[in-house]
Amino acid sequence: MKMIELFQWMSNRTIFRKRMITNKLEELYKSPFSFLFLYLFLYGFHCIWNWSEFMSFNRSLELDAIHSGKQISLWSLYPFQIVIVLLVFVLYWFISFSIIFFFSLGETNKEIFRTKNLPFFMSLVRQFFLFVCLLFVGNQILGLLQYLEFYSVLVVLFWFSLFLLFIIKNGDLYRRLFVSADHSTSFLSHSLGYVNPIVCVFVVLALANV
Incomplete structure (x- = not known):
């Protein structure tokens, strides 16, 4: 009987630890960071x-x-190149925040924006670095195919598809967050999410050529 009880105790402990680890992983995955x-x-x-x-x-x-x-430049050397990615995120957040603030000067949009500041920032962090991870992993995989004749075509298709997906997901994020009390559609919730990533890309390209 003692052996059976010991076995049950060990089994329960194992199940408990598995659940605890699973819950921790779920919490970590759901974290905006x-x-x-x-x-x-x-x-x-x-x-x-x-x-x-x-x-x-x-x-x-x-x-x-x-x-x-x-x-x-120090930022062109490894491992400091990561600073450029972080600066691009700060720039992207600043541009997004500024454009949204400008278009939320109306009374209705202002109230929506005021109540969604923190969720917007958290969602922006999560979504931006999700696509950065996809871009990073995709580039590593493409690096293995660099000797193929159509390598450049694959790179362009991958980058374009990922950027298009980023724009679509960003639009979905704005439409989900910036919803008025009467669920009416506004430029802030309908179109601005698609505009911000495009504006940010143009700004980054302009700064890169300065």
């Missing part, structure tokens, strides 16, 4: 795995800069 942490982990692992190659790449950039008499 889950994909940010996932991206940091993936990028860190990527840098560690390819450390010697990246150091050679850094030295090559530094030598080219010395020979050309130019200065090299």
Whole structure:
């Protein structure tokens, strides 16, 4: 009997631990920062795995800069390139927030925006880094196919499809969050979610060419 009781106790403990781990994983997944942490982990692992190659790449950039008499930006070197991604997110958030604030000057939209500030920020973090993770993993997979003749076509198709999906999901996010009490459709909830990512891309491209 003692053996049976011990076995049942161990079985119950195992089930309890599995449920606890499952609940923790679900909480982590539902966290607005889950994909940010996932991206940091993936990028860190990527840098560690390819450390010697990246150091050679850094030295090559530094030598080219010395020979050309130019200065090299710290953010173009590994592992500091991740700072660019974080800055792009800050810029994307700022542009989105500014445009929404401008279009929410009306009394109705202002009230909707005021009550949805925090959920909007949390959702934006989660969604942005979800697509950053998809882009990162997709680029790594595409890197294995770089010797194919149609590699450039695959890259363009992947990037375009991912950006199109990002625009659609962003529009869904705005339509879900910015809903008035009478469920009426406004520019803030209907169209602005599709506009913001496009505006942000143009701003990033403009800054990159400055």
